[in-house]
Each structure stands twice: as structure tokens, then as C-alpha cells.
Amino acid sequence: MEGLRTSSVSSIHIPTSISKTQFNKPKFLNFQFNPVPTATFSRKTPSQSKLFTTISSSPYFVSTPEPELEADSQAEKFDWYAHWYPVMPVCDLDKRAPHAKKVMGLDIVVWWDNNESSWRVFNDACPHRLAPLSEGRIDRWGRLQCVYHGWCFNGSGHCNFIPQAPPDGPPVSTSKKACVAVYPSTVHHDIVWFWPNTDPQYKDIILKKQPPFIPELDDPSYIKITGSRDLPYGYEVLIENLMDPAHVPYAHYGIMKTRQPKVKADREGGEPVELSIKKLDIDGFIGNQVQFGINKFIAPCISYADRSPVVSLFNGFFIKNLSVQKPSMQRREALIFFCVPVSPGNSRLIWAIPKNYGVWITKVVPRFILHSVTNIVLDSDLYLLHLEERKIMEIGSSNWQKACFVPVKSDAFVVGFRKWLNKYAGGQVDWRGNYSGTLPPAPPREQLLDRYWSHVVNCPSCNSAYKGLNALEVILQFASLAFIGIAGATKHNVYTMVAMAVVCFVGSKWLDQFIYKNFHYHDYDHAFR
Ligand code: FES
Ligand SMILES: [Fe+2]
Structure with a gap:
């Protein structure tokens, strides 16, 4: 990984003047990239890869007359069917x-x-x-x-x-x-x-061509937490969301502990997030996040985020004093998301979270518990994203830059992804004419947030936990009846028997709720968080 941090001069150029555009809304954050070699950085071994780590200090609010996100007819074309x-x-x-x-x-x-x-x-x-x-x-x-x-x-x-x-x-x-x-x-x-x-x-x-190689996923000193979930929103919205750290304190409030700013401007603790794109070409982009490190989009499916000095996704551990640790001792963690286009309005997320510390977590905590936490995270912005995608489809995804106002650096990766999509990849997934372009009808909220069909049936760990806990619930119900029966028949220790019956009954009811919330449906009401 350290080899990946080799510095080079960024070819990024950010225009520095503000001018009127032809759009209704002013465009901000229009990165303009100088031509870069079409190096396949994502498909090289670490020693072959280079990252651009220079951070631009150019004035930020910019707008140019040309729609930067529109398709570039001169650009090399990304072939959606020539990738793993x-x-x-x-x-x-x-x-x-x-x-x-x-x-x-x-x-x-x-x-x-x-x-x-x-x-x-x-x-x-x-x-x-x-x-x-x-x-x-x-x-x-x-x-x-x-x-x-x-x-x-x-x-x-x-x-x-x-x-x-x-x-x-x-x-x-x-x-x-x-x-x-x-x-x-x-x-x-x-x-x-x-x-x-x-x-x-x-x-x-x-x-001739292998899937992208990610060093942490092959490193035996790392453990990795993996899983998958089918999601009722499309590939584009999924990738954007995973490249957008600014939404975490808000959309996942109370679920994911985030680094808190010194001076909090609101309860959730949002703060400026310094993101910048260092290189963008047909293979994706490399970005930098000042607080945390590099991000990569390896087209078409992979979002990679180095999260080493960050709060852990699952348990909120904040890793301090990273800068004084030897590289070999550094605690490292990455969020690797494989975003799979399924059909319009549907995607699949496969996550792999390698880390070289807290190895005990996968040994002690059952996988279904880890998945339950991830599913809460996914649920908490699922409905937002499902509806957001509909708005984007109404205006047409090629008009994204006209409808969205993205004035701050925290949206740089999202803008970078849209730029890649429009410049190289035809503005959307190439479904080869198999779909009309409209999204499937929106199902009721409970169905949208369903966990059973979108995850549990596909996950052996959750599936066996689901069956085991259901069996336990039935056992508790029978035990409750049995204690009542014994109390009635024997007339001995009646109070104890009734108490045991009540405990079993309450336990079965609690388990019923636990199963429903963890394996079927767990609503998330932002207003009352
Ligand atoms: S359709 Fe498969 S054997 Fe007939
Ligand atoms: Fe699972």
C-alpha cells in the first residue's frame, strides 16, 4: 500500500473564474482535467501503480461556459461489456x-x-x-x-x-x-x-485481463468482513452514495460514529470535507480525502476508500497517533465496495472491509450480527436514494449537472463519477436496449426495506441464524405452555412455574421482534432520531 502513495504532480486544473453558464443553475465544482495518459492504474500491481497526492489550492468556486459533465464525443469509449x-x-x-x-x-x-x-x-x-x-x-x-x-x-x-x-x-x-x-x-x-x-x-x-487487484484483499495479515445485499436503486446512485462521506453524520445519524469537529455547528457534527480528484481517465479516478487518504473508483464496479485514520464503520474506534506509528505497525482499514449493475433501478452491493487490527472481531462476533449492523446502515439511506433516483430519471441522467447544485468540495467524488460516466461511459449503464429506460414501479416502503429477500436468503450466516432463532422462539413458546401445564397439574412450586412461563413468553415475544427487525424490516425514521 505504501507503494501506492508515491507522489506525482497532479494534472488537475481547476478554472479560476466565474462566468455565466448556459444552464439555469450555476455550475460549481466543474473540474477540468488535462489530458492524462490512459493508464490502467487499477489493473496494475501495486508496484506499477502511482498515485497523485498533490492537493490543489486553487480557488474553488468556479464555473465555465462548457458543460463539463456532458458526453465528450472525442473521448475514448468505455465498453461496459469488456470488463469483469x-x-x-x-x-x-x-x-x-x-x-x-x-x-x-x-x-x-x-x-x-x-x-x-x-x-x-x-x-x-x-x-x-x-x-x-x-x-x-x-x-x-x-x-x-x-x-x-x-x-x-x-x-x-x-x-x-x-x-x-x-x-x-x-x-x-x-x-x-x-x-x-x-x-x-x-x-x-x-x-x-x-x-x-x-x-x-x-x-x-x-x-489477457484479470479483475482488478486489491492488495489488502490478498494480504493474510488482514481480516475482512464481507457480505452482499440487493438494493432497490441503481448502480449510479449506489456508487455516488458510497463516494460521499459528507452524508454519513446525517443519513446514518446514531448508527455510524464519525469524527467530530472541534467546533460543532449542529448536533450531527457535519463539517467541511476536503475531497479532490487527482486523476481521471477511462479506467476511473483517483481522489484524495484530506482527513483520511486516497479514494479510487476502478471502473466500472469498485469504490475503494482508505479509512486508516478513521472511525471504524462498525464499532466506532478512533485510531489515534497514526502519524507516529511505524508504517509496519499502522492500523489500516479500507472500505471496498463492489457495485454491481443489476437492472435499471436495481443494484447489488458486495462489501469487503479488510483491516489489519481488531482481528478478534470476526472470531468473536457472529457474522450475522456484523451483517445486521451493515444492514441498518444500508437501510437508513435506502429510501432517500430510491426516491432520489426517481427524480434523476425524471429529468434525465444527462441533465444531472443542471438539476443538482454541488457547490462544496465534499461532492468532488460524485462530480468525478458523473464526469467519468458522461465522458467515457455513455452517461449510463449500457443495457443494450434490454430496458425501456423507465424505472420499475416503486413498491411500498416495507418491501423496499425488506432484508429477507435482499440479503438473508443469500447469506448462509444470516439464514442459519434466522432459522435457529425462529426455532428458539417456538421452543420458548412451548416451554411457556409447558410451565403453565406443569403448574396446573402438580400444584407444586406454582409461583416459580408461572414466573418461568412468563419469562419464556416474554423472551419469545422479544425474540419475535428481534427476528423481525434484523431479518425482515427495520424502519428508520430520521425525524425522530
Ligand atoms: S426446458 Fe430444460 S429440459 Fe426442457
Ligand atoms: Fe448476512
């Missing part, structure tokens, strides 16, 4: 069953090929009559079986059994048309990734 996409953490995939996932609007099935000991990603449609293979099973020979008519496929997508085909008839199963489309896939940083193109020319794409 994370699908799920391996620890959250059951090897015994196929799993349905949607990524980039593509329906895929992820399954464990026991014969080759590797995860496979197929198009989730049987070549026979398009039934979803994810509803199928893995048979005792390790083949993926479509459960509609029993066709079976090996890890290469070849059909090797059609039950209805007579053994002495034509070898229909060897037909090319009987094969399933196979996506290239790999496991990297304990996550299954896939390449969203089934063209055979990409079969060995992993030899």
Missing part, C-alpha cells in the same frame, strides 16, 4: 445448488462444477425450451440438470444427456444447439466474477 463483474462472494454460494443472479441485465446461473472444481456461470436458460437452469439441480454426476425435462450439461455447457432421446437414435445431444451459453468466470479475492460476453473468442480472456 463481481457476482457473489464465494462464501455466500452453496455448492450444492445452482444460483440465479442478474448482472448487467443478464440472467445468469452460477453453479459449482464438482468435476472440474470450479464455479461456472451460464446463461440462465435451457436450450431446450428456455426454462431457468437456476431452478434445476446438480445431479450425482456433477452435471447441471434442467428440471423441466431433465437435460444435463457439463461445465463446458455441452449437453451430455437428453432423457427423451432414444439411445439408438441420432446424437441430438451433441448438436451445437443443445449447448448452453457459457460466460467466462473466475474466482478472485474470494468473489466469483464473470465476463459478460459468451462469444467463444473470450473463453480465455482471463489470460
